[in-house]
Amino acid sequence: MSKPRPIVAELGRPETPEETAARKAEFSAKYRAGQSFRNLIAALIITLAVVAVIIFAVPRGEPASERQIDLPRIAADVESTMDSPVLVPELGDFWRVNAAELQGGATTVWNVTLAPADEDERGFIRVAQAFDADASWAPQILNGTAATETTRIGGLEWDVYALSGRTENNVDNAIGTQAGDDYILLYGSRSKESTAEVAESLIPQIRTISEAQ
Numbered sequence: 317m318s319k320p321r322p323i324v325a326e327l328g329r330p331e332t333p334e335e336t337a338a339r340k341a342e343f344s345a346k347y348r349a350g351q352s353f354r355n356l357i358a359a360l361i362i363t364l365a366v367v368a369v370i371i372f373a374v375p376r377g378e379p380a381s382e383r384q385i386d387l388p389r390i391a392a393d394v395e396s397t398m399d400s401p402v403l404v405p406e407l408g409d410f411w412r413v414n415a416a417e418l419q420g421g422a423t424t425v426w427n428v429t430l431a432p433a434d435e436d437e438r439g440f441i442r443v444a445q446a447f448d449a450d451a452s453w454a455p456q457i458l459n460g461t462a463a464t465e466t467t468r469i470g471g472l473e474w475d476v477y478a479l480s481g482r483t484e485n486n487v488d489n490a491i492g493t494q495a496g497d498d499y500i501l502l503y504g505s506r507s508k509e510s511t512a513e514v515a516e517s518l519i520p521q522i523r524t525i526s527e528a529q
Contacts, residue, residue: 470519496529
């Protein structure tokens with residue numbers, strides 16, 4: 317004997333088979349729709365998680381920090397090697413050091429390359445101290461250009477090299493002076509006035525080199 321069908325409160329009577337089937341179909345449709353929405357949300361969360369892993373876990377290139385050159389330390393090492401005082405340009409706020417090295421060859425040279433600290437400023441000045449050399453060494457650096465006149469800066473006499481146009485090394489002015497057994501050459505692409513200012517700042521050290529030899 318079959319069980320009597322339950323009375324549905326909303327209807328006040330038992331459901332007909334057609335009503336039962338319709339109710340179950342509606343429930344199934346709502347369930348599937350709910351599942352699809354939940355699956356969509358879950359997929360979105362997983363996607364966001366993967367993107368976050370890529371962003372935070374994958375190494376990214378960082379801007380290279382500007383290489384700091386310890387000029388006093390390098391100069392001290394060169395002085396120890398050469399057993400002789402060397403020039404150490406005073407930087408102040410305007411200049412920074414681009415390079416500082418001892419170069420060998422027929423003539424050993426202590427080179428310090430200066431450039432403006434402000435990137436909006438252009439040009440460079442190289443301070444070169446050639447050991448056991450004189451003015452005849454300079455043309456080797458200046459594409460064969462020899463001194464044509466002299467000028468006085470800071471009480472010292474400086475050779476002036478009249479470069480006809482900028483050389484292949486972007487050099488358009490140069491001055492040099494003897495410091496004991498060494499020859500000091502300042503050359504680069506800054507103005508003559510700027511080069512003269514650096515030269516004048518080096519006068520006390522140049523006198524010290526002259527007196528030490």
